[in-house]
Amino acid sequence: MKITLLNGPTFNLSQKFGFDIKVVRSPLAKRLTLRIDEKNHRPILTIPRYCSQAKAIAFIESNHDWIVNMLARLPQPKGFSNGESISFFGKNYIVLHTPSQRGTCFEDGFLKVGGEIEFLHRRVLDFLKQQALKKLSELTVKKAKQIGCRVSGVSIKDTKSRWGSCSTLGNINYNWRICMAPVFVIDYLICHEVNHLKHPDHSSLFWEALKNICPNYEEGRHWLKVKGKELYKYV
Numbered sequence: 622m623k624i625t626l627l628n629g630p631t632f633n634l635s636q637k638f639g640f641d642i643k644v645v646r647s648p649l650a651k652r653l654t655l656r657i658d659e660k661n662h663r664p665i666l667t668i669p670r671y672c673s674q675a676k677a678i679a680f681i682e683s684n685h686d687w688i689v690n691m692l693a694r695l696p697q698p699k700g701f702s703n704g705e706s707i708s709f710f711g712k713n714y715i716v717l718h719t720p721s722q723r724g725t726c727f728e729d730g731f732l733k734v735g736g737e738i739e740f741l742h743r744r745v746l747d748f749l750k751q752q753a754l755k756k757l758s759e760l761t762v763k764k765a766k767q768i769g770c771r772v773s774g775v776s777i778k779d780t781k782s783r784w785g786s787c788s789t790l791g792n793i794n795y796n797w798r799i800c801m802a803p804v805f806v807i808d809y810l811i812c813h814e815v816n817h818l819k820h821p822d823h824s825s826l827f828w829e830a831l832k833n834i835c836p837n838y839e840e841g842r843h844w845l846k847v848k849g850k851e852l853y854k855y856v
């Protein structure tokens with residue numbers, strides 16, 4: 622069912638309930654429904670065209686425990702920390718605080734991070750983004766060449782709404798977190814975006830062409846749907 626968003630105010634209910642909630646008024650909705658937006662850690666309430674705020678709040682109140690439960694089950698946002706293992710383009714590295722070192726680098730299975738410990742998260746984040754951009758650019762240009770296309774530019778974004786996008790001008794954007802996904806997932810995403818250089822929409826032609834350059838694309842797509850949210854915990 623396609624939902625036309627008439628408006629999408631965020632009701633600030635954190636004082637009342639301990640969480641905020643996005644309310645979407647939909648002319649197609651016949652009743653009030655709740656779902657959890659896993660990427661943004663927030664419940665979304667869809668209400669029919671004529672529904673009072675009081676009724677909406679009463680509905681939230683009656684589902685309060687369910688919402689709290691669902692939110693508690695989501696991966697908690699976290700930063701990078703010393704000693705943790707991370708995956709970068711399918712290889713595992715242990716983050717290792719190395720105060721004497723200048724800068725950040727991959728070395729012998731470690732991601733070595735210099736400087737003060739309180740800046741470790743920021744340094745790992747900056748480093749991964751920079752390395753991800755380099756690798757994603759190379760792989761994207763190569764893949765585009767394979768299908769006889771040219772990419773105008775590759776950039777990374779810190780978006781929570783999508784994994785990648787391709788503009789009509791041929792610029793491809795990626796969510797930087799994709800660098801921590803398994804290689805077959807990264808490959809799927811690159812193929813998907815590059816394929817948009819030829820097919821701007823998600824028509825049946827698009828999926829047919831995608832199958833030619835990425836035969837197991839469904840596995841990558843499925844992984845992002847099911848496990849992608851795990852990577853959103855990195856903020």
Ligand SMILES: [Zn+2]
Nearest residue numbers: 813817822823
């Ligand atoms: Zn697409």
